[in-house]
Amino acid sequence: MVNIVEPAAGPPQSDRTESTAPVPALQISGLSKSFGSFTALRDIELAIETGEFVCFLGPSGCGKTTLLRAIAGLDVQDYGTILQNGRDISGLPVHARDFGIVFQSYALFPNLSVAGNVGFGLLGSGLSRPQRKARVEELLAMVGLGDHAGKYPAQLSGGQQQRVALARALAPSPGLLLLDEPLSALDAQVRLHLRDQLRQLQRDLGVTTIMVTHDQDEALAIADRIVVMRQGEIEQVGTPEEVFTHPATAFVAGFLGDMNFIPGVATDRNVISAGTFEFQVPDMSGDDLAGQVSLCIRPADIMVGEFSDDTPNRLDARVQSISFRGNYHRLLVNCPRISQNLEIEFRDQGQNGLVIAEGAPLTIALPPENLVVFPTSPAFAPS
Amino acid sequence: MVNPVPAFPAERRRIRVSTSGEDVLLRLCLIALGLFLVVGLVLPIYTLLSKGVQDADGNFVGLQNFVRYFNEPRVSVVFFNSLRISILSTIITLTIAGVYAFALTHSRMPGRGFFRAVALMPLLTPSLLPGIALIYLFGTQGFFREALFGHSLYGPIGIVMGEVFFTFPIALMIVLTSLLTIDRRLYEAATTLRAGRVRTFFTVTLPAMRFGLSAAFFAVFTKVFTDFGVPITVGGAFPVLATDLYQKVIGGFDFQMGAVVGILLFIPAAIAFLIGHLLQRGRSAGIDGSAVIYIPEKSRGRDIACFAFCAAVALAILGILLMAVLGSLFKLWPYNLGLSLSSYNFTEHESSGWGAYRNSLKLAGGTALFGTALIFFGAYLLERMPGAGWMRAVLGFLCMVPLAMPGMVLGLSYIFFFNNPSNPLGGIYGTMTILILSTVVHLYTVPHLTALTALKQLDPGLEAVGSSLKVSRFVTFGRVILPVSLPTILRIASYLFMNSMTTISALVFLYSANTKVATISVLLLNDNAMLGPAAAMSVLIVATSAGVVSLQWLLMQGLLRRTGAWRGRET
Ligand SMILES: Nc1ncnc2c1ncn2[C@@H]1O[C@H](COP(=O)(O)OP(=O)(O)O)[C@@H](O)[C@H]1O
Ligand SMILES: [Mg+2]
Numbered sequence: 004m005v006n007i008v009e010p011a012a013g014p015p016q017s018d019r020t021e022s023t024a025p026v027p028a029l030q031i032s033g034l035s036k037s038f039g040s041f042t043a044l045r046d047i048e049l050a051i052e053t054g055e056f057v058c059f060l061g062p063s064g065c066g067k068t069t070l071l072r073a074i075a076g077l078d079v080q081d082y083g084t085i086l087q088n089g090r091d092i093s094g095l096p097v098h099a100r101d102f103g104i105v106f107q108s109y110a111l112f113p114n115l116s117v118a119g120n121v122g123f124g125l126l127g128s129g130l131s132r133p134q135r136k137a138r139v140e141e142l143l144a145m146v147g148l149g150d151h152a153g154k155y156p157a158q159l160s161g162g163q164q165q166r167v168a169l170a171r172a173l174a175p176s177p178g179l180l181l182l183d184e185p186l187s188a189l190d191a192q193v194r195l196h197l198r199d200q201l202r203q204l205q206r207d208l209g210v211t212t213i214m215v216t217h218d219q220d221e222a223l224a225i226a227d228r229i230v231v232m233r234q235g236e237i238e239q240v241g242t243p244e245e246v247f248t249h250p251a252t253a254f255v256a257g258f259l260g261d262m263n264f265i266p267g268v269a270t271d272r273n274v275i276s277a278g279t280f281e282f283q284v285p286d287m288s289g290d291d292l293a294g295q296v297s298l299c300i301r302p303a304d305i306m307v308g309e310f311s312d313d314t315p316n317r318l319d320a321r322v323q324s325i326s327f328r329g330n331y332h333r334l335l336v337n338c339p340r341i342s343q344n345l346e347i348e349f350r351d352q353g354q355n356g357l358v359i360a361e362g363a364p365l366t367i368a369l370p371p372e373n374l375v376v377f378p379t380s381p382a383f384a385p386s
Numbered sequence: 387m388v389n390p391v392p393a394f395p396a397e398r399r400r401i402r403v404s405t406s407g408e409d410v411l412l413r414l415c416l417i418a419l420g421l422f423l424v425v426g427l428v429l430p431i432y433t434l435l436s437k438g439v440q441d442a443d444g445n446f447v448g449l450q451n452f453v454r455y456f457n458e459p460r461v462s463v464v465f466f467n468s469l470r471i472s473i474l475s476t477i478i479t480l481t482i483a484g485v486y487a488f489a490l491t492h493s494r495m496p497g498r499g500f501f502r503a504v505a506l507m508p509l510l511t512p513s514l515l516p517g518i519a520l521i522y523l524f525g526t527q528g529f530f531r532e533a534l535f536g537h538s539l540y541g542p543i544g545i546v547m548g549e550v551f552f553t554f555p556i557a558l559m560i561v562l563t564s565l566l567t568i569d570r571r572l573y574e575a576a577t578t579l580r581a582g583r584v585r586t587f588f589t590v591t592l593p594a595m596r597f598g599l600s601a602a603f604f605a606v607f608t609k610v611f612t613d614f615g616v617p618i619t620v621g622g623a624f625p626v627l628a629t630d631l632y633q634k635v636i637g638g639f640d641f642q643m644g645a646v647v648g649i650l651l652f653i654p655a656a657i658a659f660l661i662g663h664l665l666q667r668g669r670s671a672g673i674d675g676s677a678v679i680y681i682p683e684k685s686r687g688r689d690i691a692c693f694a695f696c697a698a699v700a701l702a703i704l705g706i707l708l709m710a711v712l713g714s715l716f717k718l719w720p721y722n723l724g725l726s727l728s729s730y731n732f733t734e735h736e737s738s739g740w741g742a743y744r745n746s747l748k749l750a751g752g753t754a755l756f757g758t759a760l761i762f763f764g765a766y767l768l769e770r771m772p773g774a775g776w777m778r779a780v781l782g783f784l785c786m787v788p789l790a791m792p793g794m795v796l797g798l799s800y801i802f803f804f805n806n807p808s809n810p811l812g813g814i815y816g817t818m819t820i821l822i823l824s825t826v827v828h829l830y831t832v833p834h835l836t837a838l839t840a841l842k843q844l845d846p847g848l849e850a851v852g853s854s855l856k857v858s859r860f861v862t863f864g865r866v867i868l869p870v871s872l873p874t875i876l877r878i879a880s881y882l883f884m885n886s887m888t889t890i891s892a893l894v895f896l897y898s899a900n901t902k903v904a905t906i907s908v909l910l911l912n913d914n915a916m917l918g919p920a921a922a923m924s925v926l927i928v929a930t931s932a933g934v935v936s937l938q939w940l941l942m943q944g945l946l947r948r949t950g951a952w953r954g955r956e957t
Contacts, residue, residue, distance in 0.1 A: 077772075077850050079403045096406045097853035104854045110847030113952050114869045123865075124855025155952035175855060 026089040028053040028179065028211040029074065034083030036069060043069045045235045047083065051213065051228075056205050058222040059215045061232035062258070067215040070232070071181055074213070076100050087179065102179040103172030107187060109164050111156040117143065117167050118152040124175045142170040145204065162193040169201070173208070180205070182214040186221065198225055219259045223247060231255050253377035256299045263305070263345045265298040266379065275376060278341035283315040283371045295379040302333070303348040304373035307365055308357055316369040320345070322361055336365060408858050412771055419764045420777065423784045425811065426827040430799035431791070437645040437802050455646045460625070465650065468627040471542060472611040475549040479606050480599055482550070483557035486699055487598075489692035491565045492591065492682045496693065504700040506555045507707060510931035512888040512905045514912070515924040516548040517619025519709040521917060525620075527720040540622025548616035551706055553609050554699075557602040564598025565591075570680040604662035608655045612792030614891045615905075619912055627651050628794055632894060635798065645802070648795045659790035707928070714922035729918035730926070735911060736919070738899075742907035743926060749821050749903055750886035750930075757826040757833070758879040765837035766867065770849060789831035793891025796828050801895050816898035824892045829885050833878040840874040841867075872945055880938035884931045 027050040034047040043066045051057050059067040072078040074085060076097040084093045092100050103124075112120050118139050125135045143149050146166040156164055165185060172180060185201070186194045202225050205212050216222050222229050223243040231238045231246055231254075239251040250256035257264070267277035275282045275298055282298060310317050320336035323344060327333075334347040347367065349359065359365070441447045455461055486505060490498050508516070523530050524539040524547075537543055568590065576586040614628040621629055627647055635644040717724040733739035764785070768778050788796075804815045814820045844867065852862035868875075890905035897906050904927050911920035946953065 075850075075854065076403075080401055082400060084401075094401050094403050096403060096409065097850065098406065098408075098856045098858075099404075100854075102854060104851060106845075106847040106851070108845050108847060110845040110851050112848065112866045114866060114949065115952075123852070124857060126861075127856060157952050171851070172854070177854075 025053065027051055027086075028055070028088060029213075030084075030086040031074070032084050032086075034070075034073065034080045034085065036066075036073060036078070036080045036082075043235050044073070044080065047237060049230060049237065049240065051211060053088075053211055054209045056202070056212045056214070056225065056227045058226035058229045059213065059232055060219060060222040060229050060258075061217065061238075063217055065232045066235040067217070067232055068183055069235075071183055071213065071215050074179075075102055075104055075181055101177055102181050103175065103177040104181040105165070105168045105172050105183065105185045107184040109156075109168040109188075111164055111167055111171075113156055115155075116152065117148060117154050117156070117159070120156070120167055121170045121174055123171060128175060138174065142174055145173075146170045147200075160193075161189050162197055165189065165197060166200075169204075173210070178211065180210050180212040182212065184215055184217070187216070187218070194221075201225065223259070231258065233258075250299075250375065253297050253299065253379075256375060256377065261302050261346060261348075263300050263302060265300075265341060265343060265345075267296055267298050268294065269296050269376070278343070280318065280338075280340040282369065282374065284374045284376055285371055287376055297377045297379050299375045299377065300345075300369050300373055301348075302346040303331075304370065305345065305347045306368045306370065307334075307347060307349055307359075310366060310368050314368050315371055316374075318367050318369070320365045320367050322359060322363050322365060325359065325361060332359065334359070336367065338367075408860070409773075412767065412859065413774065415763070416767050416771065416774060416777060416781070419760075419767060420781055422760065423781060426823055427784060427787060427791075430796070430803040431787075433802040433806075434645055434648055434795065434799035437641065438649045440642070442642060451642050451646045455643055455650075464625045464627060464630045467542075467625060468611055469654075471545050471549070471617075471626060472607050474542075475546045475553065475610045476603055476606045478546065479550050479553050479557050480561075480602055482699060483554055483561050483602065484595060484599060485695055487558055487561040487565055488591070488595075489696050490562065491680070493689050493692040494682055494684055495689040495696065497696075501696045501700055504703055505558050507703060508551055509555045510884065510888070510928050510935065511552075511707070511710075512890060512908065512924060512927055513548070513552045513613055513615030514619055514890065514905060514908045514920075515615075515710050515928065516551040516706055517544065517616050518713065518908070518912060518917065518921050518924055519706040520544050520547055520620055522709045522713045522719065522921075523706075538622065540620055541624040544620030544622070545617050545624070545626070548620055549610045549613060551703065552613065552616060553606045554703070556609060557606050560602040560605060561595060561598040564594055564601070568594045568680055573680055601662055604658040608658045608790075608792075611658075612651055612655055612794065612891070614794055614894065615909075618909060628792075628891075631794055631798070635801075635895060641802070644798055648798045651792050652790075652795045655792050656790045663786070710921050710928075711925050714918060714925045716918060719918060729922035732907075732919065732923070735916055736907060738902055738907070742902045742904045743923070745818070745901055746887055746904035746927070747930070748818060749825060749901075750883045750934075752818065752822040753825045753829070753886040754879045754883040756822060757829065757882045758875060760826065761830060761833045761878060761882075762837050762871070762875055765834055765841055766863065769838055769841045770844075770846075770867075785834045786831055788827055788829070791828070793828050793889060794894070796824060797892035797895035800824055800892070816901070818901050820896055821893060821901055821903070824896055825886050825889060826882075828889065828892050829882055833881055836874060836878055836881075837871075840871055844870060869949075872949075873942060876938055876941055876945065880934055883934050887927050887931050887934075 029049075029051040031047055031049040034044060035042070036044040047070060059070060061067055069078060073080040076092070076095055076099075079094065084091060086092070087101065112123065115123065118136075121142050122135050122139045125138060128135075130138065139152070140149065143152055146169055148163060148166055148170070151159065151163065156167065159167065165188075169185070182201075186197055189197065198221060214222075214225065226243055228240060228242055229246050230240050233254050239246050239255045241249070241251075246255055247259050250259065253264070256262050265277050265282075267275040267282065269287065270276050270281070273284055273286050275284055275296060277298065284298065318338050318340060320338045323335040323337050325332055325334055328348075330350070332349045332351070334349050335344055336347060337344050345367070351359075438451055439446060439448055441450070486501075489495060490502055520528075520539060521544075522528060524534055524544070525531065526539075528539065531539070534543060539547075572590050573586065576590055581589065612628060614632065617624075617626045617629045618632065625633075627650060631644060631647040631651065634640045634647060713719060714729050715725045715727070716722070717726050717728065728734070732743070736742070764781075768782050768785070771778065800820065803809065804812055804820060806812060814823070848866055849859050849862050852859065852866070888905065890909065893903060893906060894909070897903060902910075904923055908920045908923045908927075911917075911923065
């Protein structure tokens with residue numbers, strides 16, 4: 004096959020040519036929205052590639068749903084543009100956009116059967132009746148509900164209802180799938196199962212997907228990229244590994260998984276003093292970290308046991324409390340030199356002769372490569 | 387790499403949503419609803435209010451009409467008559483309804499379902515019926531006239547008795563609701579705290595009833611204060627505002643004074659409405675579906691006392707209804723008490739014959755059809771349409787106003803507005819159309835609230851999902867919202883039909899020779915001392931209402947059975 008590349012006169016018209024950068028499935032720029040005097044979204048910039056699975060993650064009330072509804076055209080933004088495959092959809096009404104949506108409540112049509120729900124969006128599609136029927140059967144088989152076509156939503160379990168809603172949203176083969184906390188109304192067991200199914204389905208179909216969630220485990224497990232939001236703004240965008248291991252802000256660090264925060268002062272380009280202790284940290288030159296900082300480390304990254312004398316960041320500690328968590332023990336230890344308690348995920352891997360008991364003394368080490376330093380933000384008080 | 391800088395930065399443009407044909411259509415529907423409310427409610431009220439401050443030639447005279455009215459020596463008497471009657475009837479009704487509601491919910495007496503059904507029967511009757519039945523029972527020739535110890539029925543005694551009968555079910559329903567929302571767990575807590583029966587009653591039951599009782603107070607007061615049917619039949623020479631208004635307008639053609647009385651009638655009703663509304667607002671948050679219904683313990687003494695009380699009340703209600711039926715069957719009361727159907731031969735008693743009854747059916751049918759469609763779709767627009775916020779708020783308020791409008795005031799304002807040569811809509815004056823219009827407006831609020839409640843319970847995402855599937859809102863409305871709401875629609879239609887059959891207040895000013903309805907016919911027959919035919923027509927109205935309610939019940943059962951698979955359970 005030969006591609007004829009047109010001379011570059013004006014913006015690229017098509018994403019099929021190999022020489023131009025692909026147009027993102029969704030490009031949001033400068034998007035803001037207020038409800039009265041309350042700013043729900045502020046200057047959102049975001050690009051989503053075709054076929055990506057993106058999660059909007061953040062605490063409740065941070066504007067995830069609002070952003071999703073702006074993309075859908077249900078609550079149109081005040082300012083800013085949204086391009087879908089290069090087409091400006093900023094002010095288009097809902098039905099002129101190309102997406103399927105699943106709400107947290109599913110919003111199934113109670114008076115229509117499962118097949119009626121799934122086929123609802125095919126009525127005006129120009130398909131013949133047998134074609135529609137075939138398409139509905141195909142979708143139901145895909146979500147594993149082939150035997151339930153004649154049932155009504157009220158006769159299904161929560162997980163089945165969720166899958167009906169998903170099949171209904173996918174029926175017209177939309178270019179974009181929007182999911183607003185689709186799993187949060189389900190039991191923990193079903194949720195885990197459907198989460199994997201959803202991921203697999205999305206991979207198979209290759210449909211660009213945005214899912215809103217406030218559950219960081221869910222986001223970490225399912226997303227290609229996570230958009231961490233806070234108070235109407237994007238804090239960080241990155242792969243699950245990036246946002247987990249290299250959080251851009253103290254907020255992201257604290258929100259994605261457990262985190263110990265140690266207040267301190269940067270005294271050198273790789274030293275932070277806290278209490279009467281000096282922590283070795285990765286080189287911070289270039290960062291603007293004058294004055295008060297927070298030193299962060301995940302409970303799983305703190306080492307416990309005997310260490311050689313040249314191990315950096317060794318601290319004496321005393322066990323305050325122990326709780327068993329299945330695969331590991333959760334220790335709360337007190338460190339007199341930094342006058343602070345730290346949480347530790349302790350996995351017993353036969354460290355020789357180690358006695359873990361309440362009140363027992365311990366030596367712990369905080370590996371410098373696992374320490375992250377943030378300027379202390381007054382707006383975010385680590386818990 | 388994707389360049390994060392927007393393609394066209396520079397100035398920040400506020401995003402405008404491009405309107406689709408569907409949006410335009412929805413707006414037009416909303417505007418149509420607004421026009422209906424303006425023509426049917428706002429402009430007539432405005433005309434009435436302005437007539438109150440004009441002289442006969444339309445010149446502005448300030449409050450002079452009111453001054454003239456209150457300088458008539460008789461006037462303050464009429465106003466205070468109304469006030470006294472209303473307060474007395476309200477207190478008696480509330481006492482009876484309070485005890486009755488307590489007996490229904492807090493005892494295990496037998497026949498609770500029966501007592502409940504009997505208590506609601508007055509809802510099927512026009513307010514003229516208790517008056518007529520009372521004449522048979524306690525009138526000058528009444529069977530039990532001695533029971534009044536020489537006092538005359540015609541006057542305060544008769545009015546209060548009739549009003550208590552007429553407003554009892556209204557009070558009962560409100561108080562019952564408030565009692566049913568008491569959480570059983572409150573009683574359990576009281577028991578574990580070793581509170582005695584009496585203390586439990588005063589700390590749990592009474593506070594819960596207090597809200598219901600105060601809400602019922604305002605509802606009943608307004609109803610009595612503005613009622614026309616009872617005082618016109620048994621008021622005798624005891625004038626109240628409603629009958630005074632009727633005499634001024636129909637007897638004296640004094641429209642200026644009529645407007646003044648109408649405004650006076652409206653003010654206490656409006657105040658009661660506002661207070662009731664505020665009460666409701668502060669309260670509705672406390673009522674949720676999670677309360678566990680209280681099941682009383684066995685107590686023989688209490689159950690016997692409750693049964694005796696309810697039996698007495700039920701007997702009185704049935705007695706009045708039965709008296710009306712009997713009265714319609716007497717050959718020539720009080721001289722010949724043989725039974726015959728001659729009173730039902732309306733062609734002999736009235737020139738219009740059965741025409742009045744047929745007109746009532748037309749009115750009720752028209753109101754039910756047109757009113758249900760309008761009110762339900764209107765509520766849909768107000769509740770579930772996106773955008774147009776301020777307009778929806780204004781219309782939502784207007785939909786509440788009819789609750790505060792006494793029917794007679796509405797009827798009077800229609801005369802002023804439509805019977806004006808310069809009004810292009812004047813053509814509907816004297817036709818069935820104006821009767822239907824006034825009745826729909828008069829009855830608007832209650833079914834509107836019913837529809838709103840039902841629509842609020844539907845998932846807010848239904849239309850959004852429809853739009854995302856490129857299905858028009860109107861299709862989603864027809865294929866989902868409408869079928870799901872059918873029970874509500876049925877309830878609204880039956881409410882409108884039944885109340886159009888029994889209403890009279892707005893119609894006394896608006897009917898013409900060709901559009902005389904059954905309740906008007908009762909009024910005129912009674913005026914002409916044809917008590918038997920008046921009773922017969924009343925009974926016919928009650929029978930029709932009862933038939934419609936039964937039909938609604940049957941349809942509802944069938945509907946719920948057919949749609950049970952997807953509906954789950956519903957009452
Ligand atoms: N229609 C609305 N009117 C006023 N405030 C709203 C509206 N919708 C959302 N908000 C506010 O905007 C903020 C973000 O809401 P939302 O996007 O729903 O949060 P979440 O991240 O939990 O999905 C919340 O503080 C919420 O109260
Ligand atoms: Mg949300």
